[in-house]
Amino acid sequence: MATTVTIGSNQNISSNTTSGTSGSGPYVITFTSSVDSKVVVGDIYVISDEASHFGTYTYLVTAISGSDYTLKQVDDGGAGMGDMTPHGNFMDFSYSQVAGVFKRAFEDIGDFEVHVNLSSPKYFGSSDDVIGQMHADSTFTDARTYFDNSQSLSSVTLSAADGQRHGGTDGAGTSQVVIEPTANAGHNNGIIDINIDNFILEFVDINLDSLDSRDTNKAIVFRGTNDDNVIRNNMIHDKGGNPGGTGPFMMHVVGAGASSDTLSILNNFIYNVVEGSNDNVCALLLNTWAGTVNVYNNTIYNMESQGGSKVAIGIRVATPAGSVANVKNNIVAGLVSAASNGERAYEHGQANAGNGTFNEAYNLSDDTSATAYDAAGTGSLINQTLTDIDFESSAVANETQRDAVDVRIGDDSVCVGAGVDLGSTNGVNIDIAGTTRSGDWSIGAFHVAAASDTGNPAFLLFLN
Amino acid sequence: MEVLLKVNDSDDPNSYKDGDIIRARSLKEIRYRHAQHKCHITNFGFDSFGNRVSDPLLIKFFEKTHKYKLERLNSNDVRKTNIITGHQKIINTTPDEDGDMIHAHRFITSALKSNRHGIFKSSSGQEFWYAKTKKFQDIDVDAIWYDIETHTDFLKLDHNNSDLSETQKRYMLAMNCCYHVCEDGDHDDHDHIACLNCTCHCDLEECSEDFVADKSEPVTRVVDADEHINEVLHARKFQVPYWDFSSALSLNIDNIRNINKYSDARAVLAERPSAEVLTVDKVAAGIII
Numbered sequence: 001m002a003t004t005v006t007i008g009s010n011q012n013i014s015s016n017t018t019s020g021t022s023g024s025g026p027y028v029i030t031f032t033s034s035v036d037s038k039v040v041v042g043d044i045y046v047i048s049d050e051a052s053h054f055g056t057y058t059y060l061v062t063a064i065s066g067s068d069y070t071l072k073q074v075d076d077g078g079a080g081m082g083d084m085t086p087h088g089n090f091m092d093f094s095y096s097q098v099a100g101v102f103k104r105a106f107e108d109i110g111d112f113e114v115h116v117n118l119s120s121p122k123y124f125g126s127s128d129d130v131i132g133q134m135h136a137d138s139t140f141t142d143a144r145t146y147f148d149n150s151q152s153l154s155s156v157t158l159s160a161a162d163g164q165r166h167g168g169t170d171g172a173g174t175s176q177v178v179i180e181p182t183a184n185a186g187h188n189n190g191i192i193d194i195n196i197d198n199f200i201l202e203f204v205d206i207n208l209d210s211l212d213s214r215d216t217n218k219a220i221v222f223r224g225t226n227d228d229n230v231i232r233n234n235m236i237h238d239k240g241g242n243p244g245g246t247g248p249f250m251m252h253v254v255g256a257g258a259s260s261d262t263l264s265i266l267n268n269f270i271y272n273v274v275e276g277s278n279d280n281v282c283a284l285l286l287n288t289w290a291g292t293v294n295v296y297n298n299t300i301y302n303m304e305s306q307g308g309s310k311v312a313i314g315i316r317v318a319t320p321a322g323s324v325a326n327v328k329n330n331i332v333a334g335l336v337s338a339a340s341n342g343e344r345a346y347e348h349g350q351a352n353a354g355n356g357t358f359n360e361a362y363n364l365s366d367d368t369s370a371t372a373y374d375a376a377g378t379g380s381l382i383n384q385t386l387t388d389i390d391f392e393s394s395a396v397a398n399e400t401q402r403d404a405v406d407v408r409i410g411d412d413s414v415c416v417g418a419g420v421d422l423g424s425t426n427g428v429n430i431d432i433a434g435t436t437r438s439g440d441w442s443i444g445a446f447h448v449a450a451a452s453d454t455g456n457p458a459f460l461l462f463l464n
Numbered sequence: 465m466e467v468l469l470k471v472n473d474s475d476d477p478n479s480y481k482d483g484d485i486i487r488a489r490s491l492k493e494i495r496y497r498h499a500q501h502k503c504h505i506t507n508f509g510f511d512s513f514g515n516r517v518s519d520p521l522l523i524k525f526f527e528k529t530h531k532y533k534l535e536r537l538n539s540n541d542v543r544k545t546n547i548i549t550g551h552q553k554i555i556n557t558t559p560d561e562d563g564d565m566i567h568a569h570r571f572i573t574s575a576l577k578s579n580r581h582g583i584f585k586s587s588s589g590q591e592f593w594y595a596k597t598k599k600f601q602d603i604d605v606d607a608i609w610y611d612i613e614t615h616t617d618f619l620k621l622d623h624n625n626s627d628l629s630e631t632q633k634r635y636m637l638a639m640n641c642c643y644h645v646c647e648d649g650d651h652d653d654h655d656h657i658a659c660l661n662c663t664c665h666c667d668l669e670e671c672s673e674d675f676v677a678d679k680s681e682p683v684t685r686v687v688d689a690d691e692h693i694n695e696v697l698h699a700r701k702f703q704v705p706y707w708d709f710s711s712a713l714s715l716n717i718d719n720i721r722n723i724n725k726y727s728d729a730r731a732v733l734a735e736r737p738s739a740e741v742l743t744v745d746k747v748a749a750g751i752i753i
Contacts, residue, residue, distance in 0.1 A: 009497055011627035038506065046630055056726075058630055075630070078724025107629035110468075110487050115631055119475040122631070136580070138500035141493060141600075143680055146699065149476040163579060172529065172597050174504050175580045182493060182600045182673070186681035186701075188694045210600040214677060223696070246692040254693040288691060395563025400546070403531060403596045404564050 003124035004042035005060070006161075007112050008104035008135030013038050017099040018087035026062055026072035027085040035069065039102045040161070042133050044123070045071055047100030051091035055079025059086060060105070060123055075122045104135060109142040109158070109179070116156055117149050124153075131157045134204065136164040139173025143216070144185035146193040155198035155228075165203040166235055168269065168408050168433040168446055180207040184214045187244040190221030190252070197227040197261075202427075203434070205235045208248075212241030212276075222253045227261035227291070230426045233434070233445075235269045238402070240276060247279030247305065253289045259322050261291035266428045267445045271301040271334075272402050278307035283332075287319040287349050295327045296428050297419070299444040301407050302396045304336035311342040314365075318356030319349035326359045329419040331407075331444040332375070333366035333389055334396065345369035346376070362420045364389070364443050381414060381443070388414045408433075408446040415443035417450030465490055465671040465739055466626055466730065467679065469637040469704050472721055483707070484700035485743065486636060488679035489626060491670045496605045498623035499525070502612050505580055514576055515585040521615040526582065528608050530594035534566070537590065542568050548602075601673070625730050633726040637706055640730045641739040643669040671739050678702075683747060698752050704742050713737060 014036035022028045029045075041061050048056040057079070059071035073083050081089075092098045105123055106112040112132045115121050124130050130153055134140065150156050160166070160177035173180060185191055191208075192201060206219050219236045222229060231251065239248045250270050257263065263286070270283040283300040286293050295315055305312040314332030317325035327346065335343035345365035348354040352372060363375035367383045374382040386394045390413035392406035409415050419441035422428050429437045431447035439453025468487040470480035480486060503525035508517050516522070527533070533545045540556045544564070559565040572591055575581045583593050609620040628638055645667040683698040706729070710717050713729060720727045731737070746752045 009627065010501065011629055044630065078722075103629065105629070105631075107627070107632055108487065111629055111632055111636075114470070114474075114480070114486065114635060117474055117476055117479055137504070138497045141489075141497075142487075143677075144682070146682070146696070148479055148696075148699070151475070167574075167578075170596070172505075172582075174500050174506075175578075175582065180597075180600065182490075183488065183677040183679075184681050186678075186684060188686075188692060189682060189684065189696075193696075207597075209597075212599070213601075249692065252692070254691070285692075288693070393559075393563060393565060395559075397562070401562050401564070404562075 001125060002129040002131060004131045004133050005105040005112070005123050006040060006042040006135055007106045007109060007132050008137040009107055010038065010135070010137035011103045011107060012101055013043065013104070014102040015099045016102065017097055021085040021087035025083045026070050027087070029069045029071050029085070029087060030067055031069070035102065040064070042105060043102050044074070044105045045086065045100050045102050047086050047090045047098060049090045050093055050098060051095055053079050053081055055081055057086065057090070058122070061102070104137065106132070109140060109145045113145050113147055116147065116153065117151065119151050127152050127154055129155045129157070131159060133159055133161050134177045135161050136174055136177045140177070140179040141182050142179060142191070143181040143183040144189050144191055144193055146195070147199060148195045150196040155200070156196065157200040157202070158192070158204070159200070160203040165434060166205040168235070169406060170205055170207060170235060170237060176205055177203070178205045178207055180210055181216065182210050185216040185218070187215040187217060188246055190218045191216065192219065193221045193223060194226055194229060195224035195255070197225055197229070199226070200230045200232070201234060202230070203233045207237060208239040211239065215244050217243035217246055217248045218250065218252050220251045222255055222263065224255045225257055225261050226255060226263055227257070230264045230266065231268065232264070232266040232427055233268065233430065233432050235432070237269065238272045240274045242276035247275045247281050247310070248273050249282045249285045251283070252285045253287070257289045257291040259291055262294070263289060263291065264294040264296070264426050265298060266294070266426060267297045267430065267432050269299050269407055269432055269445050271299070271405055271407050272396070273302070274304040275306040275310070278310060279305065280310045280313065281305045282313040282316060284315045285313065286325070287316045287354060289317070290320045290323050292324040292326070293317060295325065295330060296422050297329045297431070297445050299331045299407050299446065300333070301331070301391065301394070302334040302402070302405065305339070305342065307338065309339050310337060311339050311344055312337040313347055314345045316344070316347040316350070318354040318358045321355040323356030324359065325356060328360065328362050328422060329441060329443050331364045331389065331415060333364070333368065333384070333386065334394070335368045341370040341372055343368050343370045344373035347373055362418065362443060364415060379418065379420060381418065384414060409442065409444060409448055411448055413442070413448065416448045417442065417452065419443040465642065465676050466494060466638060466640040467704060467743070468632060469639065469706060471635060471637050471727070478699070480699045481703070483703040483705050485679050485702045485704060486700070488676050490673055490676045491624060492605050492673070494626050495609060495620065495623055496603065497626065499605060499608045499612060502616065502618055503608070505582060511585065513585065515583050515591065516581065518584045521611055523584070524611040525608060526594040529597055529603055531596040531598055533592060533594055535586070535590060535592040536568050536572070540568060542566050624733060628728070633728065634723045637720050637727050638730050639704060639706065639742065640736050641671070641742045642736045643671055643740070644738040645669060668734065668736060675739065679743060683752060698746070701746060702743050703746055703751070705744060709742070
């Protein structure tokens with residue numbers, strides 16, 4: 001069973017008094033006044049009795065139909081009164097129905113994670129597919145959330161709410177769902193640190209711009225078996241400064257996985273990762289993964305290492321024998337390294353010494369990549385220029401220019417129509433802006449329909 | 465600084481322990497979060513053309529939280545102003561020497577499809593909007609609250625605490641603290657920088673961002689230096705042994721540990737206990753090895 005619970009800082013969305021009830025748990029409730037339109041499925045309704053049993057009850061909003069709100073009791077606060085409707089049972093001192101308050105179920109990601117870790121959670125069943133739906137009430141500033149134990153839950157998803165997704169450009173935390181930490185994650189830990197199977201992170205803008213003076217150097221860390229983890233449609237960007245003894249790695253596998261485990265990294269933007277002092281940089285450091293990793297449709301741009309021997313890596317995979325890395329439809333561009341052969345767009349284990357299977361095709365590397373690490377395989381494009389790739393904005397010489405980076409591709413990009421159709425498993429066909437790919441796929445996370453897929457403009461013009 | 469503590473050990477023996485600091489927030493961060501609520505874009509409506517209403521509070525909020533203002537001049541050109549430096553330039557579909565460019569019509573058309581868009585229209589009828597949020601450390605939250613107090617009845621001093629969720633009130637304990645700087649001569653019985661809840665005259669100061677920054681870190685050890693791999697030994701390095709402060713801070717420990725009861729140990733600004741005394745480094749204290 002899938003259960004959606006909301007995550008957001010708005011703990012006082014709407015105060016409303018019930019006017020009617022039907023059903024016997026869950027209850028279909030009407031109210032005496034309009035409920036704020038910000039209230040959605042997954043929010044909670046909290047109401048306290050002031051006259052008799054003094055209980056505070058919590059109800060989960062499970063459906064909304066017009067002015068009918070379906071409320072499921074999830075917590076009686078220890079009152080022991082059993083399952084009862086919020087209408088007619090909660091009175092003030094004059095024995096009139098009291099108002100209850102709609103709130104987000106959880107205040108931040110850490111609050112949600114603590115509840116996921118409970119053996120007997122209140123707001124969802126112990127074996128549910130739980131969807132933590134993030135709302136852009138304010139910027140999420142969680143420095144590090146460690147999903148270490150999901151008890152017996154079937155799956156855990158952390159997702160941005162519809163209408164509050166980034167669309168492929170960075171933005172404010174009140175316009176779209178943004179995680180922008182301000183405190184340390186602890187060096188070599190992830191802002192999202194995952195040690196559970198069946199986990200999905202999607203449509204979140206992870207902005208590291210306020211961490212220049214902090215020790216955080218990793219956005220996402222895979223710490224265990226991580227079987228069927230899917231990281232899709234996220235933006236990860238703007239890491240600067242010197243985080244410490246290890247450089248910035250935006251996604252890093254530190255657990256081994258097992259040969260039967262599958263990890264999927266799909267349709268993400270990773271850009272503007274600039275090391276400040278003598279360290280490597282890497283967008284996707286996945287080489288210790290022993291299972292199958294699918295790296296599809298990602299766009300990686302402007303990865304700058306610092307120091308004479310330090311390398312800049314786009315994607316490193318497939319070190320262990322028996323591991324399988326499927327790497328297709330990715331863009332890796334804008335690598336900067338002072339080391340010889342230090343610009344490594346696609347790396348098969350450290351320095352191409354991997355023993356796993358590396359299935360690569362339809363990838364793009366630009367003219368910054370060292371030849372040994374260029375894209376390879378069927379349909380791949382190498383030595384492309386930024387003009388060929390046609391990002392919306394790609395200048396990176398200083399912070400002002402990096403501020404304007406926009407790695408969505410334009411109509412004239414060589415990436416348009418140059419990718420391969422990878423089906424629809426795990427939503428791989430949904431591009432970073434939420435658009436379903438059609439026709440010939442573009443390489444990279446942002447899909448632009450090829451002219452051949454949109455009709456003949458000249459002919460249409462003639463008809464007009 | 466406000467801290468949210470785990471109450472009772474977690475069900476998972478490898479996760480949080482009783483008293484662990486799950487989350488630490490500076491006063492600035494708390495006030496900024498409230499300011500984002502007050503100035504939330506969805507609080508402000510649209511004009512008859514679908515542009516966001518140019519409410520003075522919202523415009524001031526955007527000016528203080530973004531780096532750039534962009535103003536459409538004609539069908540192709542956009543004036544881009546760096547709000548911090550005042551530097552201006554004109555950009556359009558042709559990349560300038562910095563590679564900066566914009567398809568104004570395409571951008572505005574796309575943005576207007578979202579009900580959270582920030583496209584405004586000036587008195588002269590041209591669209592303008594803001595881009596790229598400032599780093600948190602560069603945002604003047606006090607100045608934002610000055611604007612909020614000017615345009616609304618909300619007061620900054622009423623927004624010194626986070627709004628807690630139901631689960632935070634039941635499964636966690638919120639406390640707050642600050643620096644105590646005691647320089648009077650009437651407190652010989654305690655340390656000159658650290659007192660818990662003293663009666664002498666202390667200067668109370670908000671904890672620095674750096675002090676707050678490491679309070680929710682885990683304890684780890686390196687297991688493979690070549691691969692930069694570490695292992696999490698303990699979910700948190702810092703704790704507040706709140707049970708030890710039951711007398712000094714008048715805490716009812718039984719109530720705090722009862723998940724059916726709300727708990728909140730936050731004090732008003734003038735009565736906040738010392739951060740140095742309250743927060744304990746479990747490694748340095750030998751609680752974990």
